[in-house]
Amino acid sequence: MAGIQIGEVVSLLFMAIALGMDAFSVSLGIGMQKIRLKRIAFIGIVIGIFHVIMPFIGIVLGQAISSSIGSLTTLLGGLLLVGIGSQMVFSAFNHEVPQVIKTTGIGLLFFAISVSIDSFSVGLGLGLSGVKIALVLILFGAASTILTWLGMIIGRKVRGLLGVYSEILGGSILFAFGLYIIFG
Template sequence: MLETSAGLGQLMTIMIMAVALGLDAFSLGVGIGMKGIRLLHILKISLLIGLFHVLMPLLGMFMGYYVSSLLGQVAALVAGGLLVLLGGHMVLNSFKTSETRMVDHRSLLGMLLFSLSVSIDSFSVGVSLGMFESNRILTVLAFGICGGAMAVLGLLLGRRVSRNLGEYGEALGGAILLAFGLAFIF
């Protein structure tokens, strides 16, 4: 009986962490979705986020005890920096014509930067979990599924909102990402 309740407690903890990490992908997905994103790009970005939400905590778990004291602040700064760069880029791009834009969030580089920025905090969580006995497969699958699903929801919500915002959607989406990046840093 004691093992069953301990296992259930561990499962609940993993699910709460998965949802918390997925909320990041959801809220930032709203910002990206406001640019007026196609369903195919929503699928691609969400799959990449799900993949990163599996790989990053898995890598973190393997790092575990060795770097846990150094990683917390560094991970938040890197995630914040990436979001500030991506958000600032989106705001600047909203004022440019389509011929003068540099990196598009739908490009492979843009999708990778976004996926990494919303998944880097799961690396820190993975480091913490690496110090404890936990079911790695269950943990990374829960993180990946939750991250990908919540990214889809955020991107779809942002897409719906963007229809009402018109040309200002990209600037607002970039401002949201910029704000989250600054919140990560400070």
């Protein structure tokens, strides 16, 4: 009995890390902007909260919504990242274009939704499997928070090395990850 519970925890932990990797990847690009450590900490917490809210909603609605909506939400999340990444690359060449990615207010909410939307899809599936909801939510939230912090801190260090090219690299990372979500 204990082996089954440990196995379930390990499986959910790997799933939480896999879902948090998109937050890590996107955070690399975001971290290349001039962001203070205090703000990085706050952003990581917000991402973690959304990685709790989205799968919870998915789990609750898992039996009520068909699986076809899961692929639609993933597609929309990927398209959002492609658009944000494209804008970052273009704004690196045209300094008159305002930044789309803002780590405050509504921009932070869009960012959090875009990296946690796949957690909603996973939550739909988990809602049908009868998994321990509290365990899932704690693991998903903690993994995404930690991976977001790690990505932003690494991105911040890389920015110092790359200078003006960091925005192009950051936008390229977001664009590529969006394409991966759409076609991967």
